Amino acid sequence: MRKIESSIDRRRITNRPIAIILAAAALGLFASTAVRADDSVGTVTQVNGSAQIERGGATIAAQQGTPLKLHDKVTTTDGSVTMGFGDGSSMALSSSTSVEIEDSTAVNGQNVPSRVTLISGDIHTIVPDKTGQPHSIEVNTENSKATGPSPNQ
Structure with missing residues (x-):
């Protein structure tokens, strides 16, 4: 049986959840800074x-x-x-x-x-x-x- 190779870069797929988590964390830090900045x-x-x-x-x-x-x-x-x-x-x-x-x-x-x-x-x-x-x-x-x-x- 012949193995079918995918053209999708697996590193990109596995890094996407990490990128989403990092983006959410950055937004959370920005939002909490904005709340603290409200004087x-x-x-x-x-x-x-x-x-x-x-x-x-x-x-x-x-x-x-x-x-x-x-x-x-x-x-x-x-x-x-x-x-x-x-x-x-x-x-x-x-x-x-x-x-x-x-x-x-x-x-x-x-x-x-x-x-x-x-x-x-x-x-x-x-x-x-x-x-x-x-x-x-x-x-x-x-x-x-x-x-x-x-x-x-």
């Missing part, structure tokens, strides 16, 4: 009137869904804006208010603001404690007030 700390969840975000020397309009990044300065002129964060907290800025997101920390794998400076105006923020109970904090340039369940409960 957002929250998003604009609501806008009434006009508000701007100063970022890296540029000014952009604050719109629902706009990501918030470290060092952003958010300013309202004749309206209000609410910002939401990955830990379940939120911050509402009233008219003629300006804040800057100065620092962040990771909470459950998500970056959230850890220091926000009130430059001028009024803010209302809701921050959940470790048990998920909300604590409400109202701050303006003249007064501050914190409400919510006692932290000793």
Whole structure:
């Protein structure tokens, strides 16, 4: 019996799965790098009137869904804006208010603001404690007030 020889290069066939695995691994590394490179700390969840975000020397309009990044300065002129964060907290800025997101920390794998400076105006923020109970904090340039369940409960 005569043996039939194939014209297909077997090295190419056996290396194809390796090439696919290497390509998938490279894509996985790229995707995880892209996720880590995302420096957002929250998003604009609501806008009434006009508000701007100063970022890296540029000014952009604050719109629902706009990501918030470290060092952003958010300013309202004749309206209000609410910002939401990955830990379940939120911050509402009233008219003629300006804040800057100065620092962040990771909470459950998500970056959230850890220091926000009130430059001028009024803010209302809701921050959940470790048990998920909300604590409400109202701050303006003249007064501050914190409400919510006692932290000793």
